Amino acid sequence: MSRLRLVVFDVDGTLVDSAGGIVAAMEAAYAGVGEAPPTEAAIRSIIGFSLDVAFARLSPAIYARHRDALVDGYRAAYLGARERDGAAVGSPLYPGAAEAVVRLAADPWTLLGIATGKARRGLDAVLKEHGLLPHFTTLQTADLHPSKPDPSMLLACLAETGVAAEDAVMVGDTTIDMDMARNAGVRSVGVAWGYHPADSLRATRVIDRFDELHAALDDLWRAPA
Known part of the structure; x- marks a missing residue:
């Protein structure tokens, strides 16, 4: 099921x-x-x-x-x-980011969320300008929660969507994203193009391009949590 x-x-x-x-x-x-x-x-x-x-x-x-x-x-x-x-202009999308979000959002069994150090006002501005805001079900920001790696943002995402921790994945580029995921009991996908070296992330999976995300998620969800 x-x-x-x-x-x-x-x-x-x-x-x-x-x-x-x-x-x-x-x-x-x-x-x-x-x-x-x-x-x-x-x-x-x-x-x-x-x-x-x-x-x-x-x-x-x-x-x-x-x-x-x-x-x-x-x-x-x-x-x-x-x-x-x-x-x-100040926050251009990485190659493949929009396509990955749209593809995931098209799956009726997959919900999307945000956990960011941005304030809500800044987050809304970025997502609206890139046309991505409607694809996200839960938005958790720094003005509502303690800073990462406290798990508060991820726990709120889980509570708001009703998804179990074993059915959730955090996608991020820094060690604090990965630490937050571990603190919340959530698996993680690290991205190699961000602000922390990929070999420092200690993520469940690491991808080099956005077009690898879907396959990485499928692998994680097939494996026991």
Whole structure:
């Protein structure tokens, strides 16, 4: 007998390449408080965390002195760029992302979700501009939950859809996505094109291209959880 299945996607580094805009907004936030920004590599390494956790990990002493100004500066810079250029320009889809989402959403036994370090407003803007918002049943964001790798987002996805953990898969590009999946008792597919090295992910499966996702999911669902 068929059972409902759930595929939950991360966004930044998984569906869209938003690193350029995130790095630029981070640099603007540090400039706004008169501090030198971390390196681009350091900033890329924290993509996926909620904003306050990201700043605290990047520069705890600076964050302690300028917490509100850093967060507000980042949001103003990121929102300004989005309003100027559009969300799709600053966060282009990775090749094959839209096709993979549409194909999965066409299966009546598969539900789709999002678990992201973005705020809901930013998530809605990106998904709407790319025409993907209607395909997702559950959207979990940083303004509603603790930062990854806390399992709260995934647990909310499961509760909202009624899908069992053994029938769900998390798709992401960072170690914190994979850790969140393990913390929620959910299997994972790591993507090799994102912001953490593929060999660091410790995912249940790792794929190199979006056109490999469907087969990887089929393999996972055929195997015992």
